[in-house]
Amino acid sequence: MSVIFSTMSRLFFVLMLVASIYMLFRGHNEPGGGFIGGLFAALAFALLALADSVAAARKALIVHPVVLIGCGLFLAFLSGLPGLFSDGSFLTHWWAELGSTHLGTATIFDIGVFMVVIGGVLALVFRFYEGVEQ
């Protein structure tokens, strides 16, 4: 790959990652959310894998994509437990009011979705690229 593409991809990587987290957290009130944010983050890593190498992208991700899937699923499951114990209803979310914004276990649930989507897309994309690289 060309030097320009490779250098620019680092910049894009950071920008897209920031954008994806922004998407994730604004999702409750405006277009966005865990699913879209996860897709954007996966795009950032896929771009890095394409411009640099799969190894570099795997290193940037730190954990294995499949581990990310499992952790995300578990996190989403955990976010339902407080409601189960307080109201006897699984996934009834808790909310805390901080000034004008509301924070709740729904956000944790959305982070779980976010992680599952990143892990799911990247598990396949990395594999696919490695197959092509051979």
Add this chain to the structure above:
Amino acid sequence: MTFEWSILIALAGAVVARPVSSVLGRHTGWAISLIPLFIFVSIFLHVAQVAGGEVLFAQLSWVPSLGVELAFRLDGFSLLFALLITGIGTLVTIYAGAYFAEKPSGELGRFLSLIMLFMTAMLGTVLSDNLIVMFVFWELTSLASFLLIGFDGHKEAARKSALQSLIVTGGGGLVLFAGLVVIGMTLGTFSFTEVLARSDELVASPWAGMIAVLIMIGAFTKSAQFPFHFWLPNAMAAPTPASAYLHSATMVKLGVFLLARFDAVFAEMPAYGHTLVVVGSLTMIVSALQALRAEGFKAVLAQSTVASLGILVMLIGLTGEVAAVATVGFILAHALYKAALFFCAGTAIHATGEASLGKLGGLARFLPVTAVAAVLASLSMAGLPPFVGFISKEYLFEAQLSSDWNVVPVAIAVLVNAVMVGVAGVVSIRPFYFKPERVSKVHHGETAGLLIGPMLLAAGGILIGLVPAPAAQWLIGPAASALYGQPIDVSFSLWHGLTPMLFLSALVVFIGALIVIKWTQIHTALKSFDHAYGFLGDRFYHGALNGVLGAARISTRLLQNGDQHRYTTIVLLTVIAGLVIAFFAAPSGDFLAGEGDIRISVALVLALTVIGAIATILVRSLIASLVSVGIVGFGSAVIFMLNGAPDLALTQIAVETLIVILMTAVLLRLPSRTRHSRTVSERRRDGLIAGGFAAAMFVALASIGVTPVDLRLSEYFGETSYLEAYGRNVVNVILVDYRAIDTLGEIAVVAIATIAAWGLLRGAIKPLRTKE
């Protein structure tokens, strides 16, 4: 401590068995056996209470909206089963510790973990008062049995037998489930206690016959009754401690347990009892013949177990309080002697490495205590005094003679019991005392762990026979009373006087002795008719299984032949067919109801996507076609946006970008220009199908406006999303809050599908590497 906690304690045992085995090694069996022993003692403490006629209940809420409660019931019958499960379970864990002594300790840990899991399931099944909860535990016993039969998973026979038992008992479980659901629909309750109390109502309902049949099929598969009898002998592929526990003493009696429980419910339905007598008798005949033909040590015992289960099913079918006492007495006697005999068989096979009776002999020299235990247990099996087997057989004949049946079941019972005497003689005398030249040395001797189980069980058989009063008063009486529905005064004694039953017993022993003497001749004679017995085995099962596999193979070849053109054609034609049917089914003139003005912006974007689609077909360059497909995709995103669905548009854009990034990676690998791979006539046909699909879709979409859209749900979400879930983006609030459990299910599906595809990709990439 209340009794329902015993299930949880057994489960804890299943969890700790493996870690404990890595610390304690070969002593794990002794350590783990403390858990079932503890449960045994804690349940035993309830004996006096239950014998006093009390029924203990315990309840925890589980799914109240469906009427499913974790409800448990301890009466005389479930108490007897719970004591057998934990008592024999204690001995099995000790025995397994010694049996696996030479194996790696991880293997023992895995085995004990499964045994404890099975114990959990068994205790749950017999103690449950809620039918649905009972069914969950019932299926768990099938799963544990599957894992234990397939314990030596590297052997093909073990895998096949495990699958067979799972298909038969799991399939039967589904039939049983249907029966339980119909009960719930008819009576509006899943509580067994309530079903029992309202049995008149159930029997009077039009569904009664169907319920009885469904429950019987479920029970017959589990207890290996004809025509589902074939899986149990094949289950002998399991390690012997598992055979002794699951496939003789406990699990296979669950069908009997269920039939006995429902006998009280269906007391007013004579057909229920009659069916049981007929099926039980058929099973007895078939398995007695098979027992005479069997060669393996365990195989002979397994066939005699099937015969015993047949006897039990027949006894449940008989009416009267004597039949109830006979059923309970036989369950107890059989569990004691059959588990002991399996232990002895396991020790003999373990010591010699030989499983065939024809190759074993003179083992008493090497295994003297085991030989004594085998003889004691087989005397009880043969029904000789002063063993408990004698008393239970007397009751069996008394139950038959006092019933309103004619002489046929009695004759069958006499012959089958004679075969049991023969089997008892053959499995105890021949391998241990006859033909000492067959075995000259053994690999392993007896150890304390291998002896304690058979000795205790055999001693129990003689002790209850000699002093029957306590067992009759505390165990058999309460259990039979629970079955019969009214208190029974059980006078369980060795000597009944000169009765017709005593005469029948003597006849049984006489014929049995003849069978022992003539065993080899009978065996050879029956073996020569091998093909005539094909229908008694699992030929039907294999026929059905091969039929299903063949149908799957044909449909796969038709639908999944690896040709993308074929897949697309099938999908498109199916959609067209579905839509055409819908057009004709709809009231005439009720489609194509487009209204409103044409929006210029949408029309322009649509025109652009149409151009992109046409360009995709026409261009020959790979990059150009990639760009054209991209135009269609991004055009769709814009249309979503124009119609007020920004979330959908964002997702579409992300997916389109992902496709571009993915395709870029393969661009360099593929030829940049391609030639047509389809002939002209094929392309014409493709064009026709594509055109038809487009037309059908157009008409369908244009007709959507005919049905007024119900906006109540959208309005509800719109109004409440900020008030109740503090979010203004209704789409996201639905995903993470209103329907969060759906989303959880969906991401679980995404996770599982991804991991499956990930594994497949790894497999697909490897051969590529080796090629280059």
